[in-house]
Amino acid sequence: MDLIGMDIQLPVSQPIDAVSYKAPAKLNLFLHVVGRRADGYHLLESVFQLVDLCDEIRVFGAKDGQIRRPVGAWGVAEANDLVTKAALLLKTTVHDNSLGARIEVVKRIPMGAGLGGGSSDAACTLIALNQLWGLNFSVNELAALGLKLGADVPFFVHGQTAWVEGIGEILRPVTTPKLWFALIYPGVAVSTPKIFQSPELTRNSRKLTIGGSLTWDSSIGFVGRNDLQAVAITLEPAIGEALNRLTAFAPARMTGSGACVFAAFSDPLKAKAAVDAVLSEAPQSWRGWVVRSVDRTIRLNCDGV
Numbered sequence: 001m002d003l004i005g006m007d008i009q010l011p012v013s014q015p016i017d018a019v020s021y022k023a024p025a026k027l028n029l030f031l032h033v034v035g036r037r038a039d040g041y042h043l044l045e046s047v048f049q050l051v052d053l054c055d056e057i058r059v060f061g062a063k064d065g066q067i068r069r070p071v072g073a074w075g076v077a078e079a080n081d082l083v084t085k086a087a088l089l090l091k092t093t094v095h096d097n098s099l100g101a102r103i104e105v106v107k108r109i110p111m112g113a114g115l116g117g118g119s120s121d122a123a124c125t126l127i128a129l130n131q132l133w134g135l136n137f138s139v140n141e142l143a144a145l146g147l148k149l150g151a152d153v154p155f156f157v158h159g160q161t162a163w164v165e166g167i168g169e170i171l172r173p174v175t176t177p178k179l180w181f182a183l184i185y186p187g188v189a190v191s192t193p194k195i196f197q198s199p200e201l202t203r204n205s206r207k208l209t210i211g212g213s214l215t216w217d218s219s220i221g222f223v224g225r226n227d228l229q230a231v232a233i234t235l236e237p238a239i240g241e242a243l244n245r246l247t248a249f250a251p252a253r254m255t256g257s258g259a260c261v262f263a264a265f266s267d268p269l270k271a272k273a274a275v276d277a278v279l280s281e282a283p284q285s286w287r288g289w290v291v292r293s294v295d296r297t298i299r300l301n302c303d304g305v
């Protein structure tokens with residue numbers, strides 16, 4: 001099993017005032033829109049695959065009542081950052097005004113890319129503060145709180161590659177092949193609400209039955225499709241261009257609501273060759289990575305406390 005970092009099974013008696021965790025990204029190996037709720041949210045069917053491209057979150061607990069985020073993603077105001085919202089949500093839930101935190105986010109996962117970076121950071125913050133503030137919420141309770149912040153947050157709280165239904169809150173662990181992914185960011189960020197609001201969006205995909213594991217074939221890729229892809233390409237043609245270029249090496253697909261696209265390989269050198277070839281002829285704003293599938297997030301406390 002591939003793990004990110006080390007477990008954080010600390011003795012309850014050991015006092016800690018800071019933790020530093022890795023917050024992994026995800027890929028949607030397929031994403032079907034199978035309906036819509038009365039409140040406008042879409043019912044999905046997807047496999048969320050954790051990968052080893054990570055942000056790093058440092059959280060310091062305090063008793064001064066202040067929630068601060070002095071280090072964060074460029075262009076994201078402190079108050080708008082999902083990590084700040086996660087801390088405030090946890091604090092208001094327990095009605096304790098004395099609780100404070102300083103949260104530092106080192107961004108490596110691109111934003112507006114369909115990789116769930118913001119949701120993963122928020123999940124990490126919930127887990128860190130649950131521990132630092134000694135709140136003892138269970139993982140399920142934190143996941144339910146996380147759903148108020150965003151549909152993908154419960155998945156990252158559970159931290160396990162999963163079959164996902166509902167709007168993102170129904171999760172079942174699923175076994176996926178150990179693979180390497182060529183991941184391309186085509187220099188554009190996509191607005192998730194804009195994609196979901198499109199009149200052109202397919203909202204009635206037929207449901208799949210895959211059981212407890214997902215198969216992959218190097219010539220056809222993964223089962224299904226990403227129902228958000230066609231709308232995303234219309235809004236941002238660079239996504240279509242990235243897909244065309246990557247498809248020359250392996251079956252390629254968009255993740256989430258875009259803009260990143262990916263293709264899977266059993267050989268990391270082939271994944272790297274694909275990324276290098278795509279980037280060699282791409283505009284400067286494009287970026288690329290080779291990332292690896294991960295089964296579970298095991299949270300690393302980088303400070304060793």
Ligand code: C5P
Binds near residue numbers: 150152166192193196
């Ligand atoms: O929950 P999150 O903040 O990630 O979603 C952003 C927006 O995307 C929502 O406000 C909603 O418009 C849309 N969305 C949706 N169905 C989902 C997830 C998101 O319609 N399952």
